[in-house]
Amino acid sequence: MxxxxxxxxxxxxxxxxxxxxxxxxxxxxxxxxxxxxxxxxxxxxxxxxxxxxxxxxxxxxxxxxxxxxxxxxxxxxxxxxxxxxxxxxxxxxxxxxxxxxxxxxxxxxxxxxxxxxxxxxxxxxxxxxxxxxxxxxxxxxxxxxxxxxxxxxxxxxxxxxxxxxxxxxxxxxxxxxxxxxxxxxxxxAYFSAGGALSYTDPDTWVTAEELRQLKQNKFDIFVSFEVGGDGRIGDCTSNHVKKAQADDLAVCKIIKERIRLVPPLFAEERSGRLELHR
Structure with a gap:
């Protein structure tokens, strides 16, 4: 009781x-x-x-x-x-x-x-x-x-x-x-990416040209991700409803391949988010 x-x-x-x-x-x-x-x-x-x-x-x-x-x-x-x-x-x-x-x-x-x-x-x-x-x-x-x-x-x-x-x-x-x-x-010392820490400005993770090529929907990019012990981005998901996720998931693929974050020490550094306006 x-x-x-x-x-x-x-x-x-x-x-x-x-x-x-x-x-x-x-x-x-x-x-x-x-x-x-x-x-x-x-x-x-x-x-x-x-x-x-x-x-x-x-x-x-x-x-x-x-x-x-x-x-x-x-x-x-x-x-x-x-x-x-x-x-x-x-x-x-x-x-x-x-x-x-x-x-x-x-x-x-x-x-x-x-x-x-x-x-x-x-x-x-x-x-x-x-x-x-x-x-x-x-x-x-x-x-x-x-x-x-x-x-x-x-x-x-x-x-x-x-x-x-x-x-x-x-x-x-x-x-x-x-x-x-x-x-x-x-x-x-580092840039903030929604809790995760980045060596580079998250606004530069995806180029302007890459953003222009993403035309599945009109919404801004909004994704959440997990950070592994080596700083690599693991699970990355869209924060939009299912029918508006295509561009977010395309960005997830880009940043998982391209970005290495600061290896996390504290709990809040093990996850992050990225918001890009267009």
């Missing part, structure tokens, strides 16, 4: 985040962007201010940058269906260990994640849900079920980061930052 409830929650938030850059059904990924400040600590209290939730953090560690205050008030907002993206992190409860990632001290947090060290007590389903979520979506669920402990495999669905019993948080944060900086350098 715990897994079923959590899976339903993940699917719910996954749907909300379709048009957003973050998805609350997954843990915040600190390797996506470098942070200027990373702090860690324990949630000592939580509540609402002006209708929006917050959590007070007793700061125990400063992993990156400078932070001199003993406490930090993390604020976030509630997705209300108006189009604003959900915040990049879980709701927090008293007693949770948490890592918080900041651009600076004045702006909103880039993201945060509750930390579960394997071997410590698991949270209950109730601990992983906000009061609003319980009232709106789980009001009819018996209290005994909400008080059931989740399993370790359930935790990622609720935004937890799972770490080994002997994991060194300083080392983990340092590795995260190294990966984020590497990702940033790669994105600056």
């Amino acid at each position: 715990a897994a079923a409830i959590l899976l339903g929650l993940a699917l719910f938030f996954g749907g909300l985040a379709e048009a957003c850059t973050v998805d609350r059904s997954l843990p915040y990924d600190p390797t996506e962007y470098p942070a200027k400040i990373v702090i860690g600590g324990m949630v000592t209290g939580e509540g609402r201010s002006a209708g929006e939730p917050f959590a007070d953090i007793q700061v125990s560690d400063v992993f990156v940058g400078t932070f001199t205050q003993p406490t930090f008030r993390l604020k976030w907002w509630i997705y209300d269906g108006s189009g604003r993206c959900s915040p990049p992190g879980p709701n927090l409860k008293k007693g949770q260990q948490v890592l918080i990632y900041l651009h600076d001290l004045d702006g909103e947090a880039m993201g945060w994640t509750a930390v579960h060290r394997i071997g410590t007590e698991l949270p209950s389903i109730r601990d992983t849900l906000s009061e609003q979520e319980i009232a709106q979506y789980f009001a009819d669920v018996p209290a005994s079920r909400l008080d059931t402990k989740v399993t370790v495999s359930d935790l990622p669905l609720t935004g937890y980061r799972i770490i080994r019993p002997d994991a060194d948080l300083n080392q983990l944060v340092s590795m995260d930052q190294d990966a984020a900086l590497l990702r940033e350098r790669r994105q600056a």
Whole structure:
């Protein structure tokens, strides 16, 4: 039952985040962007201010940058269906260990994640849900079920980061930052092809003359493709309806034979897309 409830929650938030850059059904990924400040600590209290939730953090560690205050008030907002993206992190409860990632001290947090060290007590389903979520979506669920402990495999669905019993948080944060900086350098050094990285401008992959020769339909070219470990383009498909795919598939053939991309390191680099206007 715990897994079923959590899976339903993940699917719910996954749907909300379709048009957003973050998805609350997954843990915040600190390797996506470098942070200027990373702090860690324990949630000592939580509540609402002006209708929006917050959590007070007793700061125990400063992993990156400078932070001199003993406490930090993390604020976030509630997705209300108006189009604003959900915040990049879980709701927090008293007693949770948490890592918080900041651009600076004045702006909103880039993201945060509750930390579960394997071997410590698991949270209950109730601990992983906000009061609003319980009232709106789980009001009819018996209290005994909400008080059931989740399993370790359930935790990622609720935004937890799972770490080994002997994991060194300083080392983990340092590795995260190294990966984020590497990702940033790669994105600056190469051309973007919808996630995949290219040595050359994707607008030049197909010549103007080749585009003129493609006259099966009037639409712009729009294809998606997978990138192999050696940078070669693998599966390439049209993003148009079947009757308008001929020109897209012709371009797929051209770029599969001609283009070698930057071998992928990160998940988003393993797939890409090409859009050509004509």
